[in-house]
Amino acid sequence: MIIESILTTLDALGTANFAPMGVEWGEREIVIKPFVETTTFHNLRDTGAAVVNLTDDVMLFARGAISTARFPTLPAAVVPGVVLEAACSWREVEVRSLDATPPRARIVTAVAHQGFRREFLGFNRARHAVLEAAILATRTHLLPAGQIRDEFARLQVIVDKTAGPREREAMALLTEYVRTAPAGRPEPAPR
Numbered sequence: 001m002i003i004e005s006i007l008t009t010l011d012a013l014g015t016a017n018f019a020p021m022g023v024e025w026g027e028r029e030i031v032i033k034p035f036v037e038t039t040t041f042h043n044l045r046d047t048g049a050a051v052v053n054l055t056d057d058v059m060l061f062a063r064g065a066i067s068t069a070r071f072p073t074l075p076a077a078v079v080p081g082v083v084l085e086a087a088c089s090w091r092e093v094e095v096r097s098l099d100a101t102p103p104r105a106r107i108v109t110a111v112a113h114q115g116f117r118r119e120f121l122g123f124n125r126a127r128h129a130v131l132e133a134a135i136l137a138t139r140t141h142l143l144p145a146g147q148i149r150d151e152f153a154r155l156q157v158i159v160d161k162t163a164g165p166r167e168r169e170a171m172a173l174l175t176e177y178v179r180t181a182p183a184g185r186p187e188p189a190p191r
């Protein structure tokens with residue numbers, strides 16, 4: 001099962017990087033699959049450690065998807081790394097094996113420590129809709145603009161029905177981003 005997380009890693013100088021990443025979940029082992037051009041991949045390769053942050057604050061996924069975001073953190077307990085203040089819980093992981101075959105690496109990590117900060121509230125359709133919108137925002141260069149527009153319109157209905165202010169704000173940020181993003185693949189010709 002893939003769980004959506006905010007992965008924090010450090011570069012060799014100790015600068016933190018924040019990236020939304022879907023990880024293959026396991027209690028003892030977590031598999032991370034970053035594209036080889038990402039900072040996350042370079043940091044994992046260079047330092048051998050990461051923190052997998054679980055949060056219900058979808059604003060972090062929205063901002064992480066469209067910008068080089070930075071968020072408040074605390075030091076990790078056992079690996080060189082940082083924990084998000086906004087995390088509900090987290091896993092600190094160490095790299096066990098790394099397959100760097102492009103386009104997407106496969107990095108098997110062992111869970112060295114886990115921590116808990118606050119309750120993860122539960123299912124919410126708007127939060128899932130914002131997650132899907134965040135993923136679409138990372139694919140504007142791959143998908144036809146019409147498809148992105150249609151999917152955003154469908155997801156906006158769900159946000160309008162079930163969101164709180166934070167989800168509405170995150171969706172608005174993503175909508176503005178895709179509205180001005182460079183065009184993706186051309187629309188299919190009408191038949």
Ligand SMILES: Cc1cc2nc3c(=O)[nH]c(=O)nc-3n(C[C@H](O)[C@H](O)[C@H](O)COP(=O)(O)O)c2cc1C
Pocket residue numbers: 004017018019020021022023033034035037038039040041061064065131134135138
């Ligand atoms: C919910 C979600 C899940 C994502 N999962 C992955 C993933 O598993 N691997 C990956 O390379 N990018 C994934 N991305 C895209 C990265 O977050 C994005 O490319 C980011 O800019 C990489 O940041 P970095 O270069 O700072 O590591 C995901 C994005 C979102 C919104």
